[in-house]
Amino acid sequence: xxxxxxxxxxxxxxxxxxxxxxxxxxxxxxxxxxxxxxxxxxxxxxxxxxxxxxxxxxxxxxxxxxxxxxxxxxxxxxxxxxxxxxxxxxxxxxxxxxxxxxxxxxxxxxxxxxxxxxxxxxxxxxxxxxxxxxxxxxxxxxxxxxxxxxxxxxxxxxxxxxxxxxxxxxxxxxxxxxxxxxxxxxxxxxxxxxxxxxxxxxxxxxxxxxxxxxxxxxxxxxxxxxxxxxxxxxxxxxxxxxxxxxxxxxxxxxxxxxxxxxxxxxxxxxxxxxxxxxxxxxxxxxxxxxxxxxxxxxxxxxxxxxxxxxxxxxxxxxxxxxx
DNA sequence: CCAATTTGACCAGA
DNA sequence: TCTGGTCAAATTGG
Numbered sequence: 273x274x275x276x277x278x279x280x281x282x283x284x285x286x287x288x289x290x291x292x293x294x295x296x297x298x299x300x301x302x303x304x305x306x307x308x309x310x311x312x313x314x315x316x317x318x319x320x321x322x323x324x325x326x327x328x329x330x331x332x333x334x335x336x337x338x339x340x341x342x343x344x345x346x347x348x349x350x351x352x353x354x355x356x357x358x359x360x361x362x363x364x365x366x367x368x369x370x371x372x373x374x375x376x377x378x379x380x381x382x383x384x385x386x387x388x389x390x391x392x393x394x395x396x397x398x399x400x401x402x403x404x405x406x407x408x409x410x411x412x413x414x415x416x417x418x419x420x421x422x423x424x425x426x427x428x429x430x431x432x433x434x435x436x437x438x439x440x441x442x443x444x445x446x447x448x449x450x451x452x453x454x455x456x457x458x459x460x461x462x463x464x465x466x467x468x469x470x471x472x473x474x475x476x477x478x479x480x481x482x483x484x485x486x487x488x489x490x491x492x493x494x495x496x497x498x499x500x501x502x503x504x505x506x507x508x509x510x511x512x513x514x515x516x517x518x519x520x521x522x523x524x525x526x527x528x529x530x531x532x533x534x535x536x537x538x539x540x541x542x543x544x545x546x547x548x549x550x551x552x553x554x555x556x557x558x559x560x561x562x563x564x565x566x567x568x569x570x571x572x573x574x575x576x577x578x579x580x581x582x583x584x585x586x587x588x589x590x591x592x593x594x595x
Numbered sequence: 596c597c598a599a600t601t602t603g604a605c606c607a608g609a
Numbered sequence: 610t611c612t613g614g615t616c617a618a619a620t621t622g623g
Contacts, residue, residue, distance in 0.1 A: 423600055425615055438614070442599090454614090 396450065396471035402458075403465045419477055421453065433459045441475055449475035 421439035429436045434457035441449040451471040458464040 422598085424617095426600095426602075427613060427615095430612065436613085440615095452614095 398468065398470045400466060400468045403467055404461075405463050405465065419451070419473060429456070432456065434462075441473060443475035443477065447475040449473055451475075 420442040422442045422444075423437055424440050425438035426435050427438070437455040439453045439455065441447075441451040443449045451469070451473045453470070454468040456466045456468070458466060
Protein backbone atom coordinates (compact mmCIF):
# COMPACT_ATOMS: atom_id res chain seq x y z
CA UNK A 273 0.00 0.00 0.00
CA UNK A 274 1.41 3.30 -1.04
CA UNK A 275 -0.12 5.83 1.25
CA UNK A 276 0.40 9.44 0.46
CA UNK A 277 1.76 11.83 2.99
CA UNK A 278 -1.66 13.42 3.05
CA UNK A 279 -3.34 10.17 3.98
CA UNK A 280 -0.73 9.43 6.60
CA UNK A 281 -1.45 12.74 8.25
CA UNK A 282 -5.14 12.02 8.07
CA UNK A 283 -4.64 8.65 9.66
CA UNK A 284 -2.45 10.07 12.36
CA UNK A 285 -5.02 12.73 13.04
CA UNK A 286 -7.75 10.14 13.48
CA UNK A 287 -5.64 8.04 15.79
CA UNK A 288 -4.69 11.03 17.88
CA UNK A 289 -8.28 12.10 18.02
CA UNK A 290 -9.37 8.67 19.14
CA UNK A 291 -6.65 8.55 21.75
CA UNK A 292 -7.64 11.94 23.05
CA UNK A 293 -11.25 10.92 23.43
CA UNK A 294 -10.23 7.64 25.02
CA UNK A 295 -8.06 9.42 27.56
CA UNK A 296 -10.81 11.81 28.41
CA UNK A 297 -13.22 8.96 28.90
CA UNK A 298 -10.64 7.13 30.93
CA UNK A 299 -10.21 10.11 33.20
CA UNK A 300 -13.95 10.37 33.53
CA UNK A 301 -14.48 6.70 34.26
CA UNK A 302 -11.83 6.83 36.91
CA UNK A 303 -14.00 9.16 38.94
CA UNK A 304 -17.43 8.34 37.63
CA UNK A 305 -18.77 5.82 40.13
CA UNK A 306 -17.98 8.04 43.08
CA UNK A 307 -20.52 10.60 44.17
CA UNK A 308 -20.40 13.95 42.47
CA UNK A 309 -17.76 16.31 43.79
CA UNK A 310 -19.11 18.76 46.33
CA UNK A 311 -18.66 21.72 44.08
CA UNK A 312 -21.01 20.28 41.55
CA UNK A 313 -24.62 19.53 42.14
CA UNK A 314 -25.91 16.39 40.53
CA UNK A 315 -27.71 18.45 37.93
CA UNK A 316 -24.50 20.04 36.85
CA UNK A 317 -22.36 16.96 36.40
CA UNK A 318 -20.47 17.84 33.33
CA UNK A 319 -20.11 14.52 31.63
CA UNK A 320 -23.57 13.11 31.28
CA UNK A 321 -24.26 9.60 30.16
CA UNK A 322 -24.97 10.94 26.72
CA UNK A 323 -21.67 12.74 26.65
CA UNK A 324 -19.89 9.60 27.65
CA UNK A 325 -21.66 7.79 24.87
CA UNK A 326 -20.56 10.52 22.55
CA UNK A 327 -16.99 10.06 23.66
CA UNK A 328 -17.27 6.35 23.10
CA UNK A 329 -18.66 6.91 19.66
CA UNK A 330 -15.84 9.28 18.91
CA UNK A 331 -13.31 6.69 19.89
CA UNK A 332 -14.96 4.02 17.82
CA UNK A 333 -15.40 6.46 14.98
CA UNK A 334 -11.79 7.52 14.93
CA UNK A 335 -10.51 4.01 14.91
CA UNK A 336 -13.01 2.95 12.29
CA UNK A 337 -11.87 5.78 10.10
CA UNK A 338 -8.25 4.92 10.69
CA UNK A 339 -8.91 1.33 9.72
CA UNK A 340 -10.83 2.48 6.71
CA UNK A 341 -7.90 4.57 5.64
CA UNK A 342 -5.56 1.66 6.04
CA UNK A 343 -7.85 -0.65 4.14
CA UNK A 344 -9.08 1.61 1.45
CA UNK A 345 -6.60 4.34 0.84
CA UNK A 346 -5.80 3.09 -2.61
CA UNK A 347 -9.49 2.84 -3.42
CA UNK A 348 -10.09 6.37 -2.27
CA UNK A 349 -7.37 7.68 -4.45
CA UNK A 350 -9.50 6.85 -7.45
CA UNK A 351 -11.90 9.58 -6.58
CA UNK A 352 -11.41 12.73 -8.56
CA UNK A 353 -12.49 15.06 -5.81
CA UNK A 354 -9.92 15.31 -3.04
CA UNK A 355 -12.56 16.35 -0.57
CA UNK A 356 -14.17 12.97 -1.06
CA UNK A 357 -11.11 11.21 0.19
CA UNK A 358 -11.30 12.22 3.78
CA UNK A 359 -13.58 9.43 4.82
CA UNK A 360 -15.09 12.02 7.05
CA UNK A 361 -18.73 11.82 7.81
CA UNK A 362 -20.93 14.72 6.93
CA UNK A 363 -21.80 16.77 9.91
CA UNK A 364 -24.78 15.56 11.79
CA UNK A 365 -25.82 16.92 15.13
CA UNK A 366 -26.93 13.70 16.75
CA UNK A 367 -25.18 10.97 14.92
CA UNK A 368 -25.27 7.85 16.99
CA UNK A 369 -22.70 6.27 14.84
CA UNK A 370 -20.60 9.15 13.77
CA UNK A 371 -18.58 7.23 11.28
CA UNK A 372 -18.97 5.47 8.02
CA UNK A 373 -20.28 2.07 8.86
CA UNK A 374 -19.88 1.15 5.30
CA UNK A 375 -18.28 3.04 2.55
CA UNK A 376 -18.09 1.84 -0.95
CA UNK A 377 -18.24 3.06 -4.45
CA UNK A 378 -21.60 2.57 -5.94
CA UNK A 379 -22.65 2.03 -9.43
CA UNK A 380 -25.01 4.91 -9.89
CA UNK A 381 -28.41 3.84 -11.07
CA UNK A 382 -28.85 4.87 -14.62
CA UNK A 383 -31.19 7.61 -15.56
CA UNK A 384 -31.35 9.82 -18.53
CA UNK A 385 -29.53 12.88 -17.27
CA UNK A 386 -26.74 10.82 -15.82
CA UNK A 387 -25.45 10.14 -19.27
CA UNK A 388 -23.58 13.39 -19.10
CA UNK A 389 -21.71 12.32 -16.01
CA UNK A 390 -22.27 8.63 -15.64
CA UNK A 391 -18.60 7.95 -15.08
CA UNK A 392 -18.48 10.55 -12.37
CA UNK A 393 -21.48 9.09 -10.61
CA UNK A 394 -20.05 5.62 -10.72
CA UNK A 395 -17.20 6.91 -8.65
CA UNK A 396 -19.34 8.51 -6.00
CA UNK A 397 -18.62 7.19 -2.52
CA UNK A 398 -21.48 5.87 -0.49
CA UNK A 399 -21.71 5.47 3.25
CA UNK A 400 -24.35 5.22 5.89
CA UNK A 401 -24.92 6.39 9.39
CA UNK A 402 -27.69 6.38 11.91
CA UNK A 403 -29.13 9.40 13.61
CA UNK A 404 -31.37 9.50 16.61
CA UNK A 405 -33.78 12.36 16.92
CA UNK A 406 -33.85 14.29 20.15
CA UNK A 407 -37.15 14.67 21.95
CA UNK A 408 -37.45 18.42 21.94
CA UNK A 409 -36.70 18.77 18.29
CA UNK A 410 -39.43 16.30 17.55
CA UNK A 411 -39.79 14.82 14.15
CA UNK A 412 -38.93 17.99 12.42
CA UNK A 413 -35.51 17.96 10.88
CA UNK A 414 -34.25 14.80 12.51
CA UNK A 415 -31.52 14.54 9.98
CA UNK A 416 -30.45 18.13 9.75
CA UNK A 417 -26.83 18.78 9.19
CA UNK A 418 -24.82 21.78 8.13
CA UNK A 419 -25.44 21.15 4.47
CA UNK A 420 -28.33 22.45 2.53
CA UNK A 421 -30.42 19.72 0.95
CA UNK A 422 -33.36 19.77 -1.37
CA UNK A 423 -35.84 16.97 -1.27
CA UNK A 424 -36.48 15.53 -4.68
CA UNK A 425 -38.44 12.41 -3.98
CA UNK A 426 -40.10 10.11 -1.55
CA UNK A 427 -40.77 6.43 -1.99
CA UNK A 428 -42.60 3.77 -0.10
CA UNK A 429 -40.13 0.98 0.32
CA UNK A 430 -41.24 -2.60 0.24
CA UNK A 431 -41.31 -4.06 3.72
CA UNK A 432 -40.54 -0.78 5.41
CA UNK A 433 -43.01 0.98 7.63
CA UNK A 434 -41.88 4.43 6.68
CA UNK A 435 -41.20 5.99 3.30
CA UNK A 436 -37.71 6.81 2.18
CA UNK A 437 -36.89 10.41 1.38
CA UNK A 438 -34.40 11.46 -1.24
CA UNK A 439 -32.37 14.62 -0.99
CA UNK A 440 -29.82 16.23 -3.22
CA UNK A 441 -27.53 19.15 -2.63
CA UNK A 442 -29.27 22.48 -3.07
CA UNK A 443 -26.36 23.62 -5.20
CA UNK A 444 -26.45 20.76 -7.66
CA UNK A 445 -27.33 23.00 -10.55
CA UNK A 446 -25.49 26.13 -9.57
CA UNK A 447 -22.28 24.49 -8.43
CA UNK A 448 -22.51 21.07 -9.99
CA UNK A 449 -22.48 19.41 -6.59
CA UNK A 450 -23.70 15.83 -6.81
CA UNK A 451 -23.97 14.93 -3.16
CA UNK A 452 -27.21 13.16 -2.27
CA UNK A 453 -28.61 11.51 0.77
CA UNK A 454 -31.46 9.19 1.60
CA UNK A 455 -33.34 9.26 4.85
CA UNK A 456 -35.07 6.14 6.02
CA UNK A 457 -36.80 5.92 9.35
CA UNK A 458 -36.01 2.75 11.18
CA UNK A 459 -38.76 0.18 11.49
CA UNK A 460 -37.62 -1.00 14.87
CA UNK A 461 -36.90 2.29 16.55
CA UNK A 462 -38.85 5.23 15.14
CA UNK A 463 -36.45 7.64 16.78
CA UNK A 464 -33.63 6.36 14.62
CA UNK A 465 -33.10 7.40 11.05
CA UNK A 466 -30.80 5.65 8.67
CA UNK A 467 -28.97 8.08 6.47
CA UNK A 468 -27.29 7.05 3.30
CA UNK A 469 -24.97 9.56 1.73
CA UNK A 470 -23.78 9.32 -1.82
CA UNK A 471 -21.07 11.60 -3.02
CA UNK A 472 -19.23 14.32 -1.20
CA UNK A 473 -20.11 17.96 -1.42
CA UNK A 474 -18.08 19.80 -3.98
CA UNK A 475 -20.04 23.00 -3.49
CA UNK A 476 -18.89 25.95 -1.44
CA UNK A 477 -20.79 24.78 1.63
CA UNK A 478 -18.60 21.73 1.76
CA UNK A 479 -15.26 21.87 3.52
CA UNK A 480 -12.99 23.80 1.21
CA UNK A 481 -9.83 21.99 0.15
CA UNK A 482 -6.95 22.59 2.51
CA UNK A 483 -3.23 22.43 2.21
CA UNK A 484 -3.11 20.14 5.15
CA UNK A 485 -5.88 17.81 6.17
CA UNK A 486 -7.69 18.89 9.27
CA UNK A 487 -10.22 16.26 10.09
CA UNK A 488 -11.05 17.35 13.61
CA UNK A 489 -12.50 19.33 15.02
CA UNK A 490 -15.08 20.10 12.43
CA UNK A 491 -14.74 23.72 11.59
CA UNK A 492 -18.23 24.23 10.24
CA UNK A 493 -19.84 22.89 13.36
CA UNK A 494 -17.41 24.84 15.47
CA UNK A 495 -18.21 28.03 13.64
CA UNK A 496 -21.86 27.35 14.19
CA UNK A 497 -21.36 26.77 17.87
CA UNK A 498 -19.11 29.75 18.25
CA UNK A 499 -21.71 31.85 16.50
CA UNK A 500 -24.24 30.66 19.01
CA UNK A 501 -21.86 31.49 21.78
CA UNK A 502 -21.10 34.89 20.35
CA UNK A 503 -24.79 35.55 20.16
CA UNK A 504 -25.19 34.40 23.71
CA UNK A 505 -22.38 36.60 24.91
CA UNK A 506 -23.86 39.56 23.11
CA UNK A 507 -27.34 39.20 24.49
CA UNK A 508 -26.70 37.65 27.85
CA UNK A 509 -27.05 39.42 31.12
CA UNK A 510 -25.69 37.69 34.16
CA UNK A 511 -26.69 38.27 37.74
CA UNK A 512 -24.48 36.67 40.31
CA UNK A 513 -25.81 35.40 43.61
CA UNK A 514 -23.77 37.92 45.49
CA UNK A 515 -25.92 40.60 44.04
CA UNK A 516 -23.57 41.89 41.37
CA UNK A 517 -25.40 42.65 38.19
CA UNK A 518 -23.27 42.56 35.12
CA UNK A 519 -24.56 43.23 31.67
CA UNK A 520 -21.20 43.11 30.03
CA UNK A 521 -20.14 39.92 31.68
CA UNK A 522 -17.62 38.16 29.55
CA UNK A 523 -17.03 34.46 29.65
CA UNK A 524 -13.54 33.45 28.79
CA UNK A 525 -13.76 30.85 26.12
CA UNK A 526 -11.31 28.51 24.64
CA UNK A 527 -12.00 28.37 20.97
CA UNK A 528 -12.40 26.33 19.04
CA UNK A 529 -15.05 24.12 20.48
CA UNK A 530 -14.01 20.60 20.75
CA UNK A 531 -15.94 18.81 18.10
CA UNK A 532 -18.20 16.77 20.24
CA UNK A 533 -21.24 15.97 18.26
CA UNK A 534 -23.71 18.35 19.70
CA UNK A 535 -26.12 17.07 22.22
CA UNK A 536 -28.97 19.44 22.59
CA UNK A 537 -30.99 16.86 24.43
CA UNK A 538 -30.15 17.63 28.02
CA UNK A 539 -32.84 20.16 28.61
CA UNK A 540 -32.68 22.10 31.81
CA UNK A 541 -30.98 25.11 30.29
CA UNK A 542 -27.65 24.66 32.01
CA UNK A 543 -24.23 25.17 30.63
CA UNK A 544 -21.54 22.71 31.23
CA UNK A 545 -18.00 23.81 31.56
CA UNK A 546 -16.35 21.07 29.60
CA UNK A 547 -12.94 22.53 29.94
CA UNK A 548 -12.82 22.30 33.67
CA UNK A 549 -14.73 19.28 34.78
CA UNK A 550 -11.51 17.52 35.58
CA UNK A 551 -9.82 20.55 37.04
CA UNK A 552 -12.09 21.58 39.89
CA UNK A 553 -9.59 24.05 41.22
CA UNK A 554 -10.65 26.35 38.46
CA UNK A 555 -13.75 28.36 38.82
CA UNK A 556 -17.01 26.76 37.91
CA UNK A 557 -20.38 28.30 37.56
CA UNK A 558 -23.87 26.94 37.55
CA UNK A 559 -26.06 28.77 35.15
CA UNK A 560 -29.81 28.52 35.17
CA UNK A 561 -32.38 30.30 33.18
CA UNK A 562 -34.21 33.15 34.80
CA UNK A 563 -37.55 33.37 33.10
CA UNK A 564 -38.82 36.41 34.90
CA UNK A 565 -37.23 38.87 32.53
CA UNK A 566 -38.29 40.29 29.26
CA UNK A 567 -36.63 40.08 25.92
CA UNK A 568 -33.11 40.11 27.23
CA UNK A 569 -32.37 36.76 28.79
CA UNK A 570 -30.85 36.75 32.25
CA UNK A 571 -29.17 33.70 33.66
CA UNK A 572 -28.63 33.11 37.35
CA UNK A 573 -25.10 32.05 38.05
CA UNK A 574 -23.90 30.35 41.19
CA UNK A 575 -20.16 30.70 41.36
CA UNK A 576 -18.32 28.25 43.52
CA UNK A 577 -15.25 30.37 43.43
CA UNK A 578 -14.81 34.06 43.27
CA UNK A 579 -15.43 34.82 39.63
CA UNK A 580 -13.53 38.05 39.73
CA UNK A 581 -10.46 36.26 40.97
CA UNK A 582 -10.50 33.52 38.42
CA UNK A 583 -12.42 34.83 35.53
CA UNK A 584 -9.50 36.19 33.62
CA UNK A 585 -7.22 33.25 34.09
CA UNK A 586 -9.46 30.30 33.76
CA UNK A 587 -10.00 28.80 30.37
CA UNK A 588 -13.50 27.68 29.77
CA UNK A 589 -15.36 26.03 27.04
CA UNK A 590 -19.06 26.15 27.43
CA UNK A 591 -21.01 23.44 25.81
CA UNK A 592 -24.05 25.02 24.34
CA UNK A 593 -27.27 23.59 25.60
CA UNK A 594 -29.99 26.02 24.74
CA UNK A 595 -30.04 29.62 23.74
C1' DC B 596 -41.80 35.85 -7.81
C1' DC B 597 -38.71 32.44 -6.53
C1' DA B 598 -37.32 28.48 -4.13
C1' DA B 599 -38.61 24.35 -1.78
C1' DT B 600 -41.66 20.48 -1.35
C1' DT B 601 -44.98 17.10 -2.89
C1' DT B 602 -46.28 13.42 -5.61
C1' DG B 603 -47.42 10.66 -9.62
C1' DA B 604 -44.86 9.28 -13.65
C1' DC B 605 -40.98 7.47 -15.66
C1' DC B 606 -36.78 4.69 -16.10
C1' DA B 607 -33.30 1.08 -15.50
C1' DG B 608 -31.73 -2.91 -13.27
C1' DA B 609 -32.69 -7.22 -11.11
C1' DT C 610 -42.68 -7.36 -13.89
C1' DC C 611 -41.30 -5.45 -9.63
C1' DT C 612 -38.69 -2.22 -7.15
C1' DG C 613 -35.82 1.64 -6.02
C1' DG C 614 -34.27 5.97 -7.65
C1' DT C 615 -35.15 10.13 -10.12
C1' DC C 616 -37.76 13.53 -12.78
C1' DA C 617 -40.70 17.23 -13.25
C1' DA C 618 -45.26 19.43 -13.02
C1' DA C 619 -48.11 21.10 -9.53
C1' DT C 620 -48.38 23.02 -5.20
C1' DT C 621 -46.91 25.47 -1.18
C1' DG C 622 -44.66 28.97 1.37
C1' DG C 623 -41.83 33.02 2.32
